[in-house]
Amino acid sequence: MPEPMVVVDRLTKAYGRLTALAEVSLSIRAGEVLGLIGPNGAGKTTLFECLAGVLPYDAGEILLDGAPLTGEARTSRIFYMPDGIAPWPSQTLKWTLDYAAGFFGGSAAAIPGIVRRLDLGPLLGSRIGTLSKGQRKRALLAVGMLTPHPLLLCDEPFDGLDLRQTREVGAALREHAAAGRTLFLSIHQIPDAARVCDRFVLLSAGRVCAEGTLDELIHRARTLHPEHSAHPEHQLEDVFLALT
Amino acid sequence: MRSRKGPFLWLVEKEWRELLSSRAWWVLLAVSGPLVGVSFISAVRTYAELSGYGGGTEGVGEAFSPLVGVWAPTFSACELAAAFLLPFVAIRVVAGDRQSGAMKLELQQPLSVLWRIGAKALVLGAAWLVASAPAAIAILLWRSYGGAVYPPELGAVLLGHMLNAGLTIALASAAASVTDHPSTAAIVTLSVTVGTWIVNFIAAVQGGIWERAAGYTPTAIVAQFQHGLVRLDVVLISLALIALGLAIAAIGMHLGVPARTRAAESIVLGALTAAVVFACTFLTPSWDLSENRMNSFRRSDEAVLRQIRQPLRIVAHLAAEDPRRVDLEQKVFSKLRRVMPRVDVRYVAATSTGLFEQASAHYGEVWYRLGENGVPSMNRITTVESVLETIYGLAGVEPPVESGDIFRGHPLAVPPRRAAAVFYGIWPAVVVAGAVFIWRRQS
Numbered sequence: 001m002p003e004p005m006v007v008v009d010r011l012t013k014a015y016g017r018l019t020a021l022a023e024v025s026l027s028i029r030a031g032e033v034l035g036l037i038g039p040n041g042a043g044k045t046t047l048f049e050c051l052a053g054v055l056p057y058d059a060g061e062i063l064l065d066g067a068p069l070t071g072e073a074r075t076s077r078i079f080y081m082p083d084g085i086a087p088w089p090s091q092t093l094k095w096t097l098d099y100a101a102g103f104f105g106g107s108a109a110a111i112p113g114i115v116r117r118l119d120l121g122p123l124l125g126s127r128i129g130t131l132s133k134g135q136r137k138r139a140l141l142a143v144g145m146l147t148p149h150p151l152l153l154c155d156e157p158f159d160g161l162d163l164r165q166t167r168e169v170g171a172a173l174r175e176h177a178a179a180g181r182t183l184f185l186s187i188h189q190i191p192d193a194a195r196v197c198d199r200f201v202l203l204s205a206g207r208v209c210a211e212g213t214l215d216e217l218i219h220r221a222r223t224l225h226p227e228h229s230a231h232p233e234h235q236l237e238d239v240f241l242a243l244t
Numbered sequence: 245m246r247s248r249k250g251p252f253l254w255l256v257e258k259e260w261r262e263l264l265s266s267r268a269w270w271v272l273l274a275v276s277g278p279l280v281g282v283s284f285i286s287a288v289r290t291y292a293e294l295s296g297y298g299g300g301t302e303g304v305g306e307a308f309s310p311l312v313g314v315w316a317p318t319f320s321a322c323e324l325a326a327a328f329l330l331p332f333v334a335i336r337v338v339a340g341d342r343q344s345g346a347m348k349l350e351l352q353q354p355l356s357v358l359w360r361i362g363a364k365a366l367v368l369g370a371a372w373l374v375a376s377a378p379a380a381i382a383i384l385l386w387r388s389y390g391g392a393v394y395p396p397e398l399g400a401v402l403l404g405h406m407l408n409a410g411l412t413i414a415l416a417s418a419a420a421s422v423t424d425h426p427s428t429a430a431i432v433t434l435s436v437t438v439g440t441w442i443v444n445f446i447a448a449v450q451g452g453i454w455e456r457a458a459g460y461t462p463t464a465i466v467a468q469f470q471h472g473l474v475r476l477d478v479v480l481i482s483l484a485l486i487a488l489g490l491a492i493a494a495i496g497m498h499l500g501v502p503a504r505t506r507a508a509e510s511i512v513l514g515a516l517t518a519a520v521v522f523a524c525t526f527l528t529p530s531w532d533l534s535e536n537r538m539n540s541f542r543r544s545d546e547a548v549l550r551q552i553r554q555p556l557r558i559v560a561h562l563a564a565e566d567p568r569r570v571d572l573e574q575k576v577f578s579k580l581r582r583v584m585p586r587v588d589v590r591y592v593a594a595t596s597t598g599l600f601e602q603a604s605a606h607y608g609e610v611w612y613r614l615g616e617n618g619v620p621s622m623n624r625i626t627t628v629e630s631v632l633e634t635i636y637g638l639a640g641v642e643p644p645v646e647s648g649d650i651f652r653g654h655p656l657a658v659p660p661r662r663a664a665a666v667f668y669g670i671w672p673a674v675v676v677a678g679a680v681f682i683w684r685r686q687s
Contacts, residue, residue: 053500054348071500075354085345088258090265092686103254104353143349 003066005030005151005182006051006078011060013046020046022206023060028151028184033177035197036186037240043206044186045083048153051184052080079104079149081140083156083186089129093120093139096128097146106146114142117172133160141169151182158192170196194236204244217243251355252363259337259367264682268336272329272375274675279321280378281667287317288386288660295655308653309536310386311397316470318382322405323466325375326412331433334368334416338493339426347497357494361421365413365490372409378671379405385663392654396533397472404469407482408462414489421496422510437462451564451591456525472534477527484524488517530582536651539579544644545632546583552639554615555586561609563593572610572626579628614638 004027013021020043028034036044049055051062053074062069064077088096097115101108115121118138123131131139137160144152157173158166173196177183187193193200200217202209210217214236221242249257263269291313338361341347350360387393412433419432440461447458458464460481468478492510495501532539540546558577562569569591581587593607612634613620623634636643 052348052352054351056500056502072354075352079352080348082345082348085348087341087344087346087349088262089344090686091258091261095261095686099254099258102249103251103258103350105251147352149352 003030004028005065006069007063007066008047008051009061009063011047011050011057011062013043013050013055013057020206021050021057024203024206024208026201026208026211028182029199030150030182031177031180032198033174033183033185033196035193035200036184036203037188037190037193037200037236038186038203038244039188041205042203044188044203045155046206047203048080048082048155048184048186052078052153054080054082077149078151078153079144079147080153081144081155081157083159085140086129086136087140090127092125092127093131094124096139097124097142100143100146104147104149106148110146114145117175118142118169134162134165137161138165138169141172145172145176145181150180151184152176153184153186155186156188157185158187158189166192167195190237190240200236202240202243210239210243214239251353252359255350255355255360255363256366259363260370261686262340263333263337263367263371265686266333266336266340268329268332269371269375270675270679272325272333272371273678274672275329276321276325276375277378277667277671277675279325280318280382281663281671283321284314284318284382284385284667285660285663287314288389288658288663292657292659295657297657297659308655309534309538309651310392310394310654311401311470311472311534311536312538314386314391315398315401319379319401319405319470320466322376322379323408323463326372326405326409327437327462328434330372330375330409330412331416331419331437332430333371334413335420335426335429335433337364337368338417338420339423339429342420343426348499351497351499357497358491360497361417361490361494364417364493368413368417369406369410372406372413376405378667381666381671382663385660385666389656389658389661391656391658394535397535400469400472400474400533403474403479404466407469407479407486408466410486411462411465411482411489414486414493417493418489418496421493447564449564451593455564460521460525471538473530473532473539475530477524477530480524480527481521484517484520488513528581528585532582536653540582541579541628541632542644542646544646548636548641548644549580549583549632552584552614552635552641554618554639555588556580556584556635557613558587558589559592559611560589561592561604561606563595564591566593568608568626572631576626576628576631580631612638 006028008024008026010023010025011021012019012023024043024047036047038044046055050057053071064073067073088099091099097111098108100106101111115124118141120138120142123135123139126135128136128139137157141154141157144154154173158169161169170192173183173185185193185197187197194214199211199213201211202217210220212220217239218235221239225242291308291310294313295308341350383393383398415436416429416433419429419436420426423429423432440463443454443461444458444463447454460478465478465482468475491513495506495509495513498506530539537543541549560569560572562572573589577587577589608624609622610624610626610631611620611622612631614635618638621634621638623630625631633643
């Protein structure tokens with residue numbers, strides 16, 4: 001088992017009286033596709049924003065390659081693609097991709113391949129602000145894939161995509177990870193997560209309920225709930241319900 | 245293959261493209277032409293009429309300074325644009341990234357927030373220069389009429405307006421960065437602008453510390469530069485306030501830092517700037533760049549006054565709103581401070597208007613004393629000649645012989661030809677065509 005690239009240790013974040021994250025601990029291994037699964041309001045986005053340095057956290061520690069995560073290490077190793085944003089709305093997709101590669105230090109040579117893989121060719125001349133939700137999601141995924149940071153955090157990468165697009169984007173993300181990138185994806189549609197991720201972190205009400213591969217989670221669910229017998233097609237959903 | 249262009253240049257390009265796609269900027273551009281035009285046309289017409297155009301009698305002297313007659317009114321349109329239009333452009337550029345979510349992405353580039361706000365300030369400065377093009381056209385038109393241009397005084401006016409624009413950009417950037425919504429930022433920015441007007445108003449009524457503070461409001465700063473006066477303290481204080489605004493904007497961009505920490509950093513920075521501003525108020529160097537030396541005594545008088553080394557104490561029994569006090573302050577004391585190393589002026593008044601103090605025997609008296617133990621001398625007359633005579637008498641020096649360095653003025657009896665077509669027709673058309681061209685080119 002490879003050494004964890006990132007270790008999150010008892011991370012806590014509160015908004016006033018509301019505790020969004022309560023002593024969250026998890027690890028991210030190099031080269032894996034890790035899925036953060038949880039219902040709306042579970043704290044997925046808060047966890048990502050704390051990891052990315054967009055939000056300050058109240059307590060806990062984040063280790064990167066065994067050392068406490070500094071601002072410099074964060075900006076050079078971790079890239080976070082938030083959900084629900086529409087950056088540079090008046091710029092064309094083509095320019096946006098050039099900008100993403102240039103500004104973040106990525107490779108401009110990778111642009112054609114990513115555009116082809118995410119089927120963005122017909123949209124290159126369109127302004128970001130005019131794209132539909134699904135088109136924008138794919139455009140932002142392309143931006144994330146162009147960045148050179150070893151770890152990519154992606155909040156709801158399948159939100160707004162139809163079934164076919166979800167499968168295509170899932171396959172593109174798997175290929176991207178196979179090329180050496182570590183992905184941490186926040187997903188609330190459990191079947192999507194089951195298709196793409198190697199391991200899972202189950203988050204509910206700001207707490208990590210379980211972490212592991214699907215087999216490990218099923219085993220744990222059966223240990224805790226002997227009556228549990230997941231249907232093969234809904235294994236992860238049943239496990240999630242059993243463990244949260 | 246990595247880009248040869250560094251992240252800062254990418255950021256500048258992005259900011260520039262965002263500016264070009266901002267409707268607020270195109271509105272600023274479209275409006276600035278007619279705004280400058282109406283001021284310029286009115287000023288040139290008045291100047292021409294005073295010069296004898298239309299059969300009137302030709303005036304003389306100071307009225308024929310283009311600085312006072314043309315540039316001050318023309319550039320006052322820029323002041324209006326800076327106060328009411330430029331903030332919206334700055335807020336759009338700074339708050340747009342937060343609104344769209346671009347800031348969350350861009351902050352993940354290991355570029356200092358100072359560089360980030362620097363890129364925005366650079367682009368906004370360039371935007372202001374482009375928006376000032378109508379003023380440059382006004383200068384060209386004036387030259388085409390045969391009007392005189394004295395570059396130093398024009399440079400002073402331009403410097404004043406750039407500093408004023410810088411203050412507006414810094415204020416709007418700070419407001420946009422620390423507030424959640426652009427509309428809140430706009431309200432904050434305009435409130436501060438109105439607040440400075442209130443300070444000016446209180447200063448006119450109360451005098452004292454308010455009067456001193458009012459000397460550094462944007463309106464007062466612009467007024468000084470429009471008179472061709474460049475004061476080191478005003479320039480440094482403006483730069484310090486611009487730096488403070490931009491620094492607060494940069495602190496506000498630090499998303500991952502707790503709000504309390506950001507507030508504390510801003511407060512510390514504000515306190516440090518206040519100390520710098522306070523220290524700057526003691527700086528006295530200044531330069532009168534006006535061709536007619538409207539901020540200075542005659543050179544011969546200045547030569548004599550500079551030789552007087554003893555401190556001059558003046559006690560004026562005049563209320564803040566008394567026009568005699570305004571005359572004394574603007575036409576005599578401000579000039580005295582520029583040439584004499586130690587001038588201490590104190591105003592004594594029980595009320596702000598002085599209306600009910602007229603019955604007092606001492607009201608209206610102005611007492612002058614040279615040196616710590618000098619004999620005081622009282623003079624109620626507020627003209628330059630009379631005040632200087634009193635000071636020369638106290639110092640025991642001979643008044644200088646009148647020299648011939650009198651400003652004769654540059655009369656020009658030419659109406660503002662072609663100006664209406666340029667500012668009301670060609671300029672807006674060019675702006676609209678430019679907006680369409682840029683919009684299509686960026687697609």
